[in-house]
Amino acid sequence: MPSITTGELNLLKDFLYRTAGIDLGEGKEYLVSARLNEVCRTLQISSISNLIGQLHKGKKAVSVAVLEAMTTNETSFFRDAGPFGAITTDILPDLIEKNRSKKQLNIWCAACSTGQEPYSLAMTIRDRFPELNNWRVKILATDIAEGKVLEKARAGTYTQLEVSRGLPAPLLIKYFKQKGRDWEISQDIRDMVTFKKVNLLEIPAFLGTFDLLLCRNVLIYFDNPTKQRILGSLQKHLCPQGYLILGGSELLLGLNQKLQRYSVGGATCYRHEGAA
Incomplete structure (x- = not known):
């Protein structure tokens, strides 16, 4: 070679x-x-x-x-039980209570790869929180890889191996249909997610702010100055009462003084100082 x-x-x-x-x-x-x-x-x-x-x-x-x-595009449905458990039992119920008057929820999955993470969130919302059916729920999913990666995410079609990694069988039956040897996620779930190309070094201001922001297992590929730059941008896009979830091995350790670490439902998240 x-x-x-x-x-x-x-x-x-x-x-x-x-x-x-x-x-x-x-x-x-x-x-x-x-x-x-x-x-x-x-x-x-x-x-x-x-x-x-x-x-x-x-x-x-x-x-x-x-x-x-x-770029590393390793991902799977419901990757890491801790964060998804915390999102279901603690984070989403808290955000629902705080946003009940405006009935709106904005979620951003940064570095979403081929889409399993945002689709996992969409299925969680549909399956566990029926009251949100009457809310404006927006899930933005972004990645820098604009070719095959985001194309696959938008198509919502996965191999048998991919749906076997982390996806509970009841959700496979409920939200997917078989397409040849592959599995295609339902149009209803796909419609909940908007995929865009976004470079974390150049996050556009028009994205707005988010109640829940996931940027998992990507900061490990950057040096400290770049981590500081990205975290500063993410912090500006986090609502005052919002939650930021990073990868399990990704710690701020002085990289951003405006975000505080909290333990929520057995998982680690970051919030604006005094948000809890």
């Missing part, structure tokens, strides 16, 4: 950091070469050298494919 040279790797690192804030780190030459060779096959480019050359020239199709290949 053709490998990447040191010079090409440095160009790739610079592209990933400038474009997405991703700190590639050291010792990943084999992984990078494997992923870029796959991009070369897909785009019918003869070599990694030619691929990096086109990337350096700013070819959009190449940039999109490389960025998608180099």
Whole structure:
């Protein structure tokens, strides 16, 4: 398998950091070469050298494919029981009580990958909170990978292996229909979620504020200055009484002084100082 040279790797690192804030780190030459060779096959480019050359020239199709290949899209339905348990037993009931007068709930799943997380939230709301059927519930799901990743999310079609990872059988029966060998989520659940391309380095102000914001298992790929920048932006998009949920191994540790850590229903979340 053709490998990447040191010079090409440095160009790739610079592209990933400038474009997405991703700190590639050291010792990943084999992984990078494997992923870029796959991009070369897909785009019918003869070599990694030619691929990096086109990337350096700013070819959009190449940039999109490389960025998608180099971002980690590991996800599953109801990934990590703790946060989803807390959302069901504590967080959503609290938000419903606080927003009862306006009957509106805004949720943002940042770095949503192929959509299992926002669809898990949508199914939870439909299945466990029927009173929200009369509310304006908006679930925004965003990712930087605008190619196959968001296309798959919008389609809402998953393999047998994907629905076997974390999705309870009753929800599979209730909200999916079989489509060949795959499973397609119902139109009703798909309509609850809006997918958009958003770069966490450049979060647009027009997104507004959110009662519940999930940005899980993505900050681990950034260096501390980039984490501070992203957390500062996320904090501005969090409602005064809102909840921010990060990945289980992601701790602020002085990265943002305006968000306080709380234990809610056995899970960890962050809120504005004095929000509880």
